[in-house]
Amino acid sequence: QVQLQESGPGLVRPSQTLSLTCTVSGGSVSTGGYYWSWIRQHPGKGLEWIGYIYYSGGTYNNPSLKSLVAISADASKNQFSLKLSSVTAADTAVYYCARAVVDGGTYSYFDYWGRGILVTVSS
Amino acid sequence: DIQMTQSPSSLSASIGDRVTIPCRASQSIGTSLNWYQQKTGKAPKLLIYATSILQSGVPSRFSGSGSGTDFTLIISSLQAEDFATYYCEQSYRSPRTFGQGTKLDI
Numbered sequence: 001q002v003q004l005q006e007s008g009p010g011l012v013r014p015s016q017t018l019s020l021t022c023t024v025s026g027g028s029v030s031t032g033g034y035y036w037s038w039i040r041q042h043p044g045k046g047l048e049w050i051g052y053i054y055y056s057g058g059t060y061n062n063p064s065l066k067s068l069v070a071i072s073a074d075a076s077k078n079q080f081s082l083k084l085s086s087v088t089a090a091d092t093a094v095y096y097c098a099r100a101v102v103d104g105g106t107y108s109y110f111d112y113w114g115r116g117i118l119v120t121v122s123s
Numbered sequence: 124d125i126q127m128t129q130s131p132s133s134l135s136a137s138i139g140d141r142v143t144i145p146c147r148a149s150q151s152i153g154t155s156l157n158w159y160q161q162k163t164g165k166a167p168k169l170l171i172y173a174t175s176i177l178q179s180g181v182p183s184r185f186s187g188s189g190s191g192t193d194f195t196l197i198i199s200s201l202q203a204e205d206f207a208t209y210y211c212e213q214s215y216r217s218p219r220t221f222g223q224g225t226k227l228d229i
Binding site for chain 1: 124155157159165166167168169172173178210212214217218219220221222223224
């Protein structure tokens with residue numbers, strides 16, 4: 001059974017960098033066929049895909065977040081991480097890490113999710 | 124970006140009802156459409172992928188249909204544990220996008 005767990009500070013100051021880590025168990029971030037993903041949900045709102053990293057190290061980010069997002073992975077710890085720079089109050093959200101299956105190059109879906117971590121941006 | 128529209132944003136139903144939840148894409152996405160269920164304070168849970176393929180462990184009362192731009196999640200006989208918010212998501216083209224959700228309540 002694959003499990004994902006987010007960790008990091010729950011409070012970040014405006015203009016600082018939000019840093020979160022997702023620890024994976026029951027699976028490996030080094031295995032092909034999966035994108036290791038970050039998704040967020042603003043309070044009371046819908047879901048927003050932030051980006052993901054492939055086992056080869058390639059990353060894909062949501063252009064709406066421009067170059068503020070950096071996603072990396074540490075295979076030795078079986079973790080992947082999110083850094084979101086220059087945060088504002090609009091970045092206050094629950095942040096989820098999730099695994100996206102790449103099914104034969106045609107379909108993809110998020111099959112395992114972490115519980116989520118609320119990050120508040122406030123001074 | 125491909126916009127995903129879910130309307131209505133909320134839906135009232137009763138135990139035992141057959142419920143249909145629509146989702147529309149702003150352009151054709153083939154059958155690259157997934158459905159998730161989210162309960163309050165919990166992470167989303169995958170129900171259906173590729174429009175109509177039931178994720179392992181999901182009850183058979185859930186089904187999905189559609190192609191191109193119009194899709195539907197169907198719950199054949201609503202159970203108490205089905206009251207939640209349902210999101211569609213397209214995986215046809217990056218960036219991945221979700222609908223705004225349909226909240227199903229009593």
